[in-house]
Amino acid sequence: MNPKILQTQNVTVSFDGFKALNNLNFSMDVGELRVVIGPNGAGKTTFIDVITGKVKPTEGKVIFKGKNIRSFQEHEIIRMGIGRKFQTPRIYLNLTASENLELSANRNKNIFSTLFVTSKKTDKYKIQGLLETIGLTSKANIKSAFLSHGEKQRLEIGMLVAQSPDLLLVDEPVAGLTDEETYNVAQLLLMLAESHSILVIEHDMEFVREIARKVTVLHEGSVLCEGNIEEVQNDPRVIEVYLGQQNNN
Amino acid sequence: MLQISNLNVYYGESHILRDVDLSVPEGQMVCLIGRNGVGKTTLMKTIMGLLKPRSGTINFSETIINSKSPDQRAKMGIGYVPQGREIIPRLTVKENLLLGLEARKNRVRNPDIPESIFRLFPVLKTMLSRMGGDLSGGQQQQLAIARTLMGKPQLLVLDEPTEGIQPSIILEIEAAVRNIVETTGISVLLVEQHLHFVRQADYYYAMQKGGIVASGLTSELSQDVIQRFLAV
Amino acid sequence: MLASFLDVLFNGISTGSVLLIAALGLAIIFGLMGVINMAHGELMMLGAYTTFIVQNVCKELGGIWFESYIFFAIVTAFLLTAVFGLILEKGIIRYLYGRPLETLLATWGVSLILKQFVRSVNWVLFIGISLFCLLFFGGLWILNSRFNSHFNFIRFRSWVIGLLFSLSLAVSFTTANFFSQTYKLSVNQPWFGAQNVDVTAPTWLQEGLNFSELNIPVWLKEDWGLGTLYFPYTRIFIIFLTIVCVTGIYLFLQRSRWGLRIRAVTQNRDMSACLGIPTETVDGITFALGSGLAGIAGAAISLLGSVGPNTGQNYIIDTFMVVVVGGVGNFLGSIIAALGIGTANFLIASGTLTFLFAPIPPLVDFFKFFSTTSMAKVMVFGLIITFLQWKPTGIFAQKGRNVEL
Amino acid sequence: MKLKGGKSILIEVGLVIAIALVLIFIMPVILSDFRLNLLGRFLSLAIVALGIDLIWGYTGLLSLGHGIFFGLGGYAIAMHLKLQVPEGELPDFMGLYGVTELPEFWEPFHSFRFAAIATFLIPTVFAGLLGYLVFRNRIRGVYFSILTQAATIVFFNFFNGQQKLFNGTNGLIDFTTLFKLKVSEYSTQYIFYNLTIVFLVLTYFLCRWLTSGRFGRVLIAIRDDESRVRFSGYNPTDFKVLVFAVSGAIAGIAGAFYTLQSGSVSPKTMEIAFSIEMVIWVAVGGRGTLVGAILGTLLVNYARTFFSEQFAEFWLFFQGALFLIVVTVLPDGVIGWLRSEGIELIKKKRKVSTYPALEESEVQGD
Amino acid sequence: NDSPASTENPSESTTDSSTTETSNGQTIKVGILHSLSGTMAISERSVVDAEKLAIKEINANGGVLGKQIEAILEDGASNWDTFREKANKLIDQDKVAVVFGCWTSASRKNVKPVFENKDHMLWYPVQYEGQECSQNIFYTGAAPNQQIEPAVDWLLKNKGKEFFLVGSDYVFPKTANQIIKAQLEANGGKTVGEDYLPLGNIEVTPIISKIKQALPNGGVIFNTLNGDSNVAFFKQLKGAGITPDKYPTMSVSIAEEEVKAIGVKYLKGHYAAWNYFQTVDTPANKKFVEAFKKEYGSDRVTNDPMEAAYIGVYLWKQAVEKAETTDLEKVRAAAYGQTLEAPEGKVIMNSNHHLSKVVRIGEVRDDGLFEIINETPTAVDPVPWNQFVTSTKGFACDWSDPTKGGKYKTT
Numbered sequence A: 001m002n003p004k005i006l007q008t009q010n011v012t013v014s015f016d017g018f019k020a021l022n023n024l025n026f027s028m029d030v031g032e033l034r035v036v037i038g039p040n041g042a043g044k045t046t047f048i049d050v051i052t053g054k055v056k057p058t059e060g061k062v063i064f065k066g067k068n069i070r071s072f073q074e075h076e077i078i079r080m081g082i083g084r085k086f087q088t089p090r091i092y093l094n095l096t097a098s099e100n101l102e103l104s105a106n107r108n109k110n111i112f113s114t115l116f117v118t119s120k121k122t123d124k125y126k127i128q129g130l131l132e133t134i135g136l137t138s139k140a141n142i143k144s145a146f147l148s149h150g151e152k153q154r155l156e157i158g159m160l161v162a163q164s165p166d167l168l169l170v171d172e173p174v175a176g177l178t179d180e181e182t183y184n185v186a187q188l189l190l191m192l193a194e195s196h197s198i199l200v201i202e203h204d205m206e207f208v209r210e211i212a213r214k215v216t217v218l219h220e221g222s223v224l225c226e227g228n229i230e231e232v233q234n235d236p237r238v239i240e241v242y243l244g245q246q247n248n249n
Numbered sequence B: 001m002l003q004i005s006n007l008n009v010y011y012g013e014s015h016i017l018r019d020v021d022l023s024v025p026e027g028q029m030v031c032l033i034g035r036n037g038v039g040k041t042t043l044m045k046t047i048m049g050l051l052k053p054r055s056g057t058i059n060f061s062e063t064i065i066n067s068k069s070p071d072q073r074a075k076m077g078i079g080y081v082p083q084g085r086e087i088i089p090r091l092t093v094k095e096n097l098l099l100g101l102e103a104r105k106n107r108v109r110n111p112d113i114p115e116s117i118f119r120l121f122p123v124l125k126t127m128l129s130r131m132g133g134d135l136s137g138g139q140q141q142q143l144a145i146a147r148t149l150m151g152k153p154q155l156l157v158l159d160e161p162t163e164g165i166q167p168s169i170i171l172e173i174e175a176a177v178r179n180i181v182e183t184t185g186i187s188v189l190l191v192e193q194h195l196h197f198v199r200q201a202d203y204y205y206a207m208q209k210g211g212i213v214a215s216g217l218t219s220e221l222s223q224d225v226i227q228r229f230l231a232v
Numbered sequence C: 001m002l003a004s005f006l007d008v009l010f011n012g013i014s015t016g017s018v019l020l021i022a023a024l025g026l027a028i029i030f031g032l033m034g035v036i037n038m039a040h041g042e043l044m045m046l047g048a049y050t051t052f053i054v055q056n057v058c059k060e061l062g063g064i065w066f067e068s069y070i071f072f073a074i075v076t077a078f079l080l081t082a083v084f085g086l087i088l089e090k091g092i093i094r095y096l097y098g099r100p101l102e103t104l105l106a107t108w109g110v111s112l113i114l115k116q117f118v119r120s121v122n123w124v125l126f127i128g129i130s131l132f133c134l135l136f137f138g139g140l141w142i143l144n145s146r147f148n149s150h151f152n153f154i155r156f157r158s159w160v161i162g163l164l165f166s167l168s169l170a171v172s173f174t175t176a177n178f179f180s181q182t183y184k185l186s187v188n189q190p191w192f193g194a195q196n197v198d199v200t201a202p203t204w205l206q207e208g209l210n211f212s213e214l215n216i217p218v219w220l221k222e223d224w225g226l227g228t229l230y231f232p233y234t235r236i237f238i239i240f241l242t243i244v245c246v247t248g249i250y251l252f253l254q255r256s257r258w259g260l261r262i263r264a265v266t267q268n269r270d271m272s273a274c275l276g277i278p279t280e281t282v283d284g285i286t287f288a289l290g291s292g293l294a295g296i297a298g299a300a301i302s303l304l305g306s307v308g309p310n311t312g313q314n315y316i317i318d319t320f321m322v323v324v325v326g327g328v329g330n331f332l333g334s335i336i337a338a339l340g341i342g343t344a345n346f347l348i349a350s351g352t353l354t355f356l357f358a359p360i361p362p363l364v365d366f367f368k369f370f371s372t373t374s375m376a377k378v379m380v381f382g383l384i385i386t387f388l389q390w391k392p393t394g395i396f397a398q399k400g401r402n403v404e405l
Numbered sequence D: 001m002k003l004k005g006g007k008s009i010l011i012e013v014g015l016v017i018a019i020a021l022v023l024i025f026i027m028p029v030i031l032s033d034f035r036l037n038l039l040g041r042f043l044s045l046a047i048v049a050l051g052i053d054l055i056w057g058y059t060g061l062l063s064l065g066h067g068i069f070f071g072l073g074g075y076a077i078a079m080h081l082k083l084q085v086p087e088g089e090l091p092d093f094m095g096l097y098g099v100t101e102l103p104e105f106w107e108p109f110h111s112f113r114f115a116a117i118a119t120f121l122i123p124t125v126f127a128g129l130l131g132y133l134v135f136r137n138r139i140r141g142v143y144f145s146i147l148t149q150a151a152t153i154v155f156f157n158f159f160n161g162q163q164k165l166f167n168g169t170n171g172l173i174d175f176t177t178l179f180k181l182k183v184s185e186y187s188t189q190y191i192f193y194n195l196t197i198v199f200l201v202l203t204y205f206l207c208r209w210l211t212s213g214r215f216g217r218v219l220i221a222i223r224d225d226e227s228r229v230r231f232s233g234y235n236p237t238d239f240k241v242l243v244f245a246v247s248g249a250i251a252g253i254a255g256a257f258y259t260l261q262s263g264s265v266s267p268k269t270m271e272i273a274f275s276i277e278m279v280i281w282v283a284v285g286g287r288g289t290l291v292g293a294i295l296g297t298l299l300v301n302y303a304r305t306f307f308s309e310q311f312a313e314f315w316l317f318f319q320g321a322l323f324l325i326v327v328t329v330l331p332d333g334v335i336g337w338l339r340s341e342g343i344e345l346i347k348k349k350r351k352v353s354t355y356p357a358l359e360e361s362e363v364q365g366d
Numbered sequence E: 001n002d003s004p005a006s007t008e009n010p011s012e013s014t015t016d017s018s019t020t021e022t023s024n025g026q027t028i029k030v031g032i033l034h035s036l037s038g039t040m041a042i043s044e045r046s047v048v049d050a051e052k053l054a055i056k057e058i059n060a061n062g063g064v065l066g067k068q069i070e071a072i073l074e075d076g077a078s079n080w081d082t083f084r085e086k087a088n089k090l091i092d093q094d095k096v097a098v099v100f101g102c103w104t105s106a107s108r109k110n111v112k113p114v115f116e117n118k119d120h121m122l123w124y125p126v127q128y129e130g131q132e133c134s135q136n137i138f139y140t141g142a143a144p145n146q147q148i149e150p151a152v153d154w155l156l157k158n159k160g161k162e163f164f165l166v167g168s169d170y171v172f173p174k175t176a177n178q179i180i181k182a183q184l185e186a187n188g189g190k191t192v193g194e195d196y197l198p199l200g201n202i203e204v205t206p207i208i209s210k211i212k213q214a215l216p217n218g219g220v221i222f223n224t225l226n227g228d229s230n231v232a233f234f235k236q237l238k239g240a241g242i243t244p245d246k247y248p249t250m251s252v253s254i255a256e257e258e259v260k261a262i263g264v265k266y267l268k269g270h271y272a273a274w275n276y277f278q279t280v281d282t283p284a285n286k287k288f289v290e291a292f293k294k295e296y297g298s299d300r301v302t303n304d305p306m307e308a309a310y311i312g313v314y315l316w317k318q319a320v321e322k323a324e325t326t327d328l329e330k331v332r333a334a335a336y337g338q339t340l341e342a343p344e345g346k347v348i349m350n351s352n353h354h355l356s357k358v359v360r361i362g363e364v365r366d367d368g369l370f371e372i373i374n375e376t377p378t379a380v381d382p383v384p385w386n387q388f389v390t391s392t393k394g395f396a397c398d399w400s401d402p403t404k405g406g407k408y409k410t411t
Ligand SMILES: Nc1ncnc2c1ncn2[C@@H]1O[C@H](COP(=O)(O)OP(=O)(O)OP(=O)(O)O)[C@@H](O)[C@H]1O
Pocket: A015, A018, A019, A020, A038, A039, A040, A041, A042, A043, A044, A045, A046, A047, A087, B130, B134, B135, B136, B137, B138, B139, B164, C399, C400, C401
């Protein structure tokens, strides 16, 4: 059996009494590609927030690579090998697409190596390749403030890939992308899954079907059910709270 | 209802929209499709008055509104749900909703939030006193739609309204929008990636590289067109 | 004991209420609109000068007019500074929304100009400036309304503006020069001059509430020592004025729809416009309101301090501190912060703390070192920094996911 | 803009050195002593402006308290100069306030080396400390600005109130010698002038190096979205503290050179107005462009000298108007304006293509 | 600062310039260097007015050495640095024959090295804290023994022994209070407290609390506050029920102009010590006040620093005429012993660069002017180095005698 890369034990997050996460127990193996779905407000994004240290759990603990991350700051957690894409694209608007990528690709993120170590040739090729993958080669050198919403989404996915952490947390990667792009992103994630652990959150069920091996459904801050895509899709509780009656298709 | 002709829009020196012609007839639902970055949002913003066209006219219910400010356009009855939600983060959900009333022509006494809104988006009811910015992404999107509906617009401009919303609610939104169009006779201009929703519209326009390249009835929207303009 | 407690309480509240009334306008302009208004102090100065003028007019009328001039002064000061604020907003600030740090620089320029303005304003200058504004802004307005949609105009806009600017400057300069040559002293004499001007409180405000002459039981006076208390009427007046203003503002922002609009516009201007909020009107009203409050504050402090070109500039830091410590955009916070800072300042500077800590000698020395007015400021700043270590975003911090964005 | 490619670096270095040489050799010939001294002082002010541009233009930290660091640097060197008295004597002002023994902390300033190091080390330490306390708590934006502003008041009150230690309001004035050279002598001043230019050039390249390359990009990223930077794995607090400390050091050096050339340092440098003015120089020149900082400083200061000489009574009007115009009409400062409009006039209009593939695909007949 | 630092060949260049530049032309250029903007503009602008008036009068009467005086006005902007820069400019660029200027001690201290290094000449018109005697400065205001010390003596004799000292956080008040404390100790008075306000601060509640605590049954307040704080102080004193009958306040920075700005109501019955009041009854004063009002408006008042500035210009003119040149060294030598029937009475320029002056105590009356209630029978000779303060006790200054100079031991 694979060792666990990520585990949460009885994690509760409450905001002024409202429990966004409620006694959540979750675990993920090394190298696993896991999809998390669930109704709006189920706590998916909060879950990622907890893992990356943006939100401290009110109770319970999050264990990454065997370490409780509670006492670490955000950037330290990231340096332990977690990367994240935000739900709405967050990129550095005054940098160009390639600079954005370069910033994430940088391995050593303390001050001194940032100052004194120059980037390697191989990094440059890697970034070129990435730009190609996310379809932004032609816009690589304009300020990323001038990108459209979908392009920003893709750029942020690219940044995550450039960072290449052990665990990728991907929050709604294909929202606002065209079907074709959705397909590309799916392929990209599948390819990455060969060497990384990935946690994906998405509402686009086409996409979920495409990549999913194991799906976890969150509801009101705790796991509603877990299983492969067929099981989940046909679970009446999931249909009730999440999928709805897909009458035609 | 809405008639756009020969519209050219620039961001600084870069030419984004090129000679766009588009019209939304009264009581109809029109959908705009196109790949990422072709200028859909730009067109929506221009209709709303957030961007100034360099040439061309925008005609809304028989008046040319080129020189009108966004708030005047809102008061004339254009309701806008922007891409990226644009919730006012440090106002409560209730306050966000009440802002929707600003677009009404006559002042509303004793403002209240109609039940119909909550029927469509039940979560909002439980969160009235929460800060708008604290909501989850999908909840914010629902709030954005609800807020615009509060204003009882005549033309609803929706920019990817279903982004980040759970499947069951998407279905409800689709049904609701369809229902609104049919019962109240307002017009809708929709930008959407979900084909399912696109097919609810009466008419479609396909956009590529800043220009309209195809249009027609959605019932005739063939796989071929989709292939050409939505995929490479 | 009771007496000294009451004394400290009163002095703390009165110091705090001066701070608060000065900070109110800023809490709106900075707290709600996000404009760092460095000219706030000068707006207060305008209010103070208005008081001076109203006082002089009322002095002419004499009697009851003079005794009640302060009320007219407050109203006039409010209106006048509000109008000025409106002009400021329409002329400058509105180009700078969303760039708070730039507003700081622009308003700093405004404050320099205002200071110099009251020093040297005379008829010549008045005529010159009015003419210039008329020509320049009038011209601009015509240009804008005629050629706005012309693509070429947008491109050469800065050139045209530059040309217009120099032309108007030249015309108004020559005209002013002509006047000053022809009419000499009568137009050249400054209205106010660089000196302070004298604002004397109406007689009923000049003295104070003397507890020893008050009709209260003797035991209260003697055993409890209340007889030593003496509360200046001006201070009491300002406390009341502050309460009135705070309540007024509270009602305006919470009970009228404007509060909601203002908050919406400052948080997301474009979207608010799309919702049908007339953003420009909202901006104008808000800025005018904030400025008007500064005017009231100016009228109030003219009862305590000097009225001169530098009136108000001493308040600017303290008022910003009040707003920051209270939590930006939070009224209750500002109130508590003002009272807190006021009381702390009084306690430290007056050396009351040295008495309180009399049993602990090292602390006495420590507090003694800080018990001058200048050093008290140093200590209060230290306290504020310490406080912010604990609550980085003020007493009532904004919470939730959105704060970082 | 970016230090890219060996060739453009060489051109830039060459250009900078050429300008420096002009300043060193040509200016003294053209300008009178008084004007040259003025230029020297403005150039030392340009050094602070560079530091401010570093933190404001690139990192988005608007410090309204750089006067503190400027002043600290000035005081450090001035203390050394005031100690140029015969053995056993005290700096002249101390006698007036009945000080009979040199205060402890003055002692080390007997050594020039110590004083020289102190000119930037003391400001660095203070800036670092203040920065650490503030940034650690993620205090940002206007909060930071207002805190720095309040800090100036504290320092001002302190230096202003301590007559016995620093001669209070008067400040340290009336320097006699440095290395046996008479400070007020023209030849000595010329040395200071040249040193100022050397340090200006060095500071320019330091800032240039910091702001180009990866470090600079992290700074810009911090300006854009600080909390996002954390999720890219960088610790913005470290970066900000470092940059703030560096810019404090730069201000300290500038203060020292200014003091040498102006012949005094006083708590006035720690008044709020002065710190705000520094920011304005950068704004006028164009923030985020190092050249702009230098240009803006010279421009504003010369304008001020000019106006105050020509219209002694009204120059505040002009100064105020200048700020207003710059901020409203030239939001990107002079350099920004030159880039957008000026270049357009000279060169042909730059073409920005939005849909790079458009032209080809039209050929293909999509 | 025993002697000016540069003595190698000081007058060479300046002499040259002042003879070539200023004598060849039709005019003699003089510099006026005061704050026209900033905090100090309040006080300094009227001094400028007085100086301009003197120059205008002199020009109307034929000028100096047959030439008109041309005044070059520079703004020190209440900023010491600017003062120094402008002093340099006036001397180097404009090559003026003399500079009239400064108000605050800090500005004077800052330009002093400039005038000394360039061996130029400044006429300084304001009463000040003393402890200075520069060869390049003429002080036409009072030294402490011509204002503060007599005021303290008078208070001790007539008003009480317990003193509370209030001042601005600034050189003059601090030095003055040092002298007062020493004097009180020597003459049987008592300092019960002191406090300093940052310049411009108006929150005086803590100070008033302290005064009430230190002097519960009344006593003397000695006030060296500067500028704006005075207004706040007196307004709030009255509000707090602290009135001159129990708490007489002696001020040394409040003159007719300030009374006007503070409001007579608040000041009536308080005291001030000066050499000149507008109410001084001399023919010269009558003329001065009349001329001033005619020039600047009938609502204007005159005060001590204005008068000192005004006579400064006249004294300089007399010295130039005696020397028959604007050569600085000769003018300096000619200045010693100059007398003038000034508005304040007869003044004599001593060889220590200060004037002998009559000292007066005034009480604010209803019309905002001062009732002179005490005045020395003869002019008091200036003592720049204070004799109460131990570190300067026994020192004096005499520039007419090269062996003595700026600070020599008398005993
Ligand atoms: N700071 C906060 N204060 C109050 N409530 C919060 C806060 N943050 C999150 N919530 C609430 O917690 C719940 C979970 O939010 P979360 O963003 O994790 O949902 P989600 O599963 O990502 O939903 P979506 O699919 O819509 O993105 C929501 O109901 C939200 O309103």
